[in-house]
Amino acid sequence: MPQAFAGVLVPVLTPFTPAGEPDAGRFVSFCRWLLAEGADGLAIFGTTSEANSMSAGERMALLDRLIASGIPAARLMPGTGACSITEASMLIKHAVGHGCGGVLMLPPFYYKGMTDQGVYDFIAAVIDKVASPALKMYLYHIPPQTVIPFGVELVGRLIKAYPGTIAGLKDSSGDWNNTAALLAEKFPNFGVFPGSEVFLLDGLRHGGVGCITASGNVNVPGIRKVYENWQTPQADQYQADITLVRMTIQKYPMVPALKRIVAHFHNDPDWAAVRPPMERLSDAQSTALLADLEKIGYSLGERRREAAE
Amino acid sequence: MPQAFAGVLVPVLTPFTPAGEPDAGRFVSFCRWLLAEGADGLAIFGTTSEANSMSAGERMALLDRLIASGIPAARLMPGTGACSITEASMLIKHAVGHGCGGVLMLPPFYYKGMTDQGVYDFIAAVIDKVASPALKMYLYHIPPQTVIPFGVELVGRLIKAYPGTIAGLKDSSGDWNNTAALLAEKFPNFGVFPGSEVFLLDGLRHGGVGCITASGNVNVPGIRKVYENWQTPQADQYQADITLVRMTIQKYPMVPALKRIVAHFHNDPDWAAVRPPMERLSDAQSTALLADLEKIGYSLGERRREAAE
Numbered sequence: 001m002p003q004a005f006a007g008v009l010v011p012v013l014t015p016f017t018p019a020g021e022p023d024a025g026r027f028v029s030f031c032r033w034l035l036a037e038g039a040d041g042l043a044i045f046g047t048t049s050e051a052n053s054m055s056a057g058e059r060m061a062l063l064d065r066l067i068a069s070g071i072p073a074a075r076l077m078p079g080t081g082a083c084s085i086t087e088a089s090m091l092i093k094h095a096v097g098h099g100c101g102g103v104l105m106l107p108p109f110y111y112k113g114m115t116d117q118g119v120y121d122f123i124a125a126v127i128d129k130v131a132s133p134a135l136k137m138y139l140y141h142i143p144p145q146t147v148i149p150f151g152v153e154l155v156g157r158l159i160k161a162y163p164g165t166i167a168g169l170k171d172s173s174g175d176w177n178n179t180a181a182l183l184a185e186k187f188p189n190f191g192v193f194p195g196s197e198v199f200l201l202d203g204l205r206h207g208g209v210g211c212i213t214a215s216g217n218v219n220v221p222g223i224r225k226v227y228e229n230w231q232t233p234q235a236d237q238y239q240a241d242i243t244l245v246r247m248t249i250q251k252y253p254m255v256p257a258l259k260r261i262v263a264h265f266h267n268d269p270d271w272a273a274v275r276p277p278m279e280r281l282s283d284a285q286s287t288a289l290l291a292d293l294e295k296i297g298y299s300l301g302e303r304r305r306e307a308a309e
Numbered sequence: 310m311p312q313a314f315a316g317v318l319v320p321v322l323t324p325f326t327p328a329g330e331p332d333a334g335r336f337v338s339f340c341r342w343l344l345a346e347g348a349d350g351l352a353i354f355g356t357t358s359e360a361n362s363m364s365a366g367e368r369m370a371l372l373d374r375l376i377a378s379g380i381p382a383a384r385l386m387p388g389t390g391a392c393s394i395t396e397a398s399m400l401i402k403h404a405v406g407h408g409c410g411g412v413l414m415l416p417p418f419y420y421k422g423m424t425d426q427g428v429y430d431f432i433a434a435v436i437d438k439v440a441s442p443a444l445k446m447y448l449y450h451i452p453p454q455t456v457i458p459f460g461v462e463l464v465g466r467l468i469k470a471y472p473g474t475i476a477g478l479k480d481s482s483g484d485w486n487n488t489a490a491l492l493a494e495k496f497p498n499f500g501v502f503p504g505s506e507v508f509l510l511d512g513l514r515h516g517g518v519g520c521i522t523a524s525g526n527v528n529v530p531g532i533r534k535v536y537e538n539w540q541t542p543q544a545d546q547y548q549a550d551i552t553l554v555r556m557t558i559q560k561y562p563m564v565p566a567l568k569r570i571v572a573h574f575h576n577d578p579d580w581a582a583v584r585p586p587m588e589r590l591s592d593a594q595s596t597a598l599l600a601d602l603e604k605i606g607y608s609l610g611e612r613r614r615e616a617a618e
Contacts, residue, residue, distance in 0.1 A: 277457070
């Protein structure tokens, strides 16, 4: 039985080659680097990962490469969202087969205006089809992209039907009230992760177990500081620091901005590539972003940590 | 070079077995029946087809079966929408390889708030990857599901970049003003299809070439009557008749309602099955729907046509 996830999880950016293909080599190196930075888990194939701009086959091939390269499966929470029960259950079987610590599961996201019962039936059918006691499913609530929500009542029904399988939720609603409502339910053995570090401290104070956040790709040490020190007097200052970094980055389109930061600080310009429908930052946006980050004294990962110690 | 589509196209419902698998046998029979009813083309794997609740592999297997059964490929316009360039181009290559008359192409629909440039780059990358002069692509504008639109300006850019390939558009916005704006552009060799027969007559009067409509699954003869007689004095009455049928059905969730109607009039209860996240009609809804249809004198296909002749 894998241990439940907690702490700072990163929805890992996916590098693409100049020809637009997933770049497995860079991906493996980057995952290693994130773990070395202190990430507790890697939520590969999330929204930030442009996973929904990759085919199921491309995702499975990248996961195979990570495992083959020795990244511990227990630290991986691949996104397995898909519009069909067929594809979602195939992705999950593959992840469970590799021993992944969990999977992050979107609701079916093409058809809008579906009922909670319809979404429940979809998730139930997927779990029944996978039929593995090793499956730990984290629900992925992200209505800005899916429109279809995992509301509190629906979550409660799924936990009740699949106790041991439904293990937690990532709340990317951007709405603290929703996270608070979920935490107030105190579902047993159920880990709630805000989908942004902006809500990390508030989450921890109300029973959350960490966060799964895009900016983890460029700020694991800062975010860990809040996670490790949340009960100390410095917690609010640490939180203010990481909130400032997040707010600075999200003035720009988030995924292209994060890739531009990685390209800059890892001295690897190819990292800036995205897959359509996303667009890379313009030169003017890139210059402005890097200037904004310099203004707030941001520098990447190890460098800042060394400076602080 | 396939002939351009025109007339009454049906986004064919996909039957599922009691175990939830696509039912190829029933699908082939139903496609044959629709052509016999007078459908000019079959837009299989559309929204109404629950195509987005099927994997790419399931869709390709069904298309293989249709072709093997002798349904003419030139009459088929399979939906090839997918969130990734990889999967969309694979589906299109498969359809073009079979000689399909065209494909119906969604914009990438997971990520919201994408720019027109990003959507343009996605479509361009797909067309470039397929790289076939035989490809006839019909754009599928359906913002109620995708949120991402194919706006008039974007459509114009795509036609200009890929004349001979971008062949038309299905407008399922439900907004006549959008259809009128597209028709006013008078793009050459570009067929505009309203996504509902409610706008068929208006469309034809402004340069539209037909319609691609869900209710075609249960009312081809009625809809054809408008298409064939649109320049006669009876046109408005015929339009009123089919609008009444449509309005009656769409008081209920559209896809489950259509499947219920097929189940009833084809005496084949298994037809009512849907895949989650859709739900089949309740018994009460089914009874009410059939009573509503009886009230307006609706009966299916051939039977009504025979009665009218």
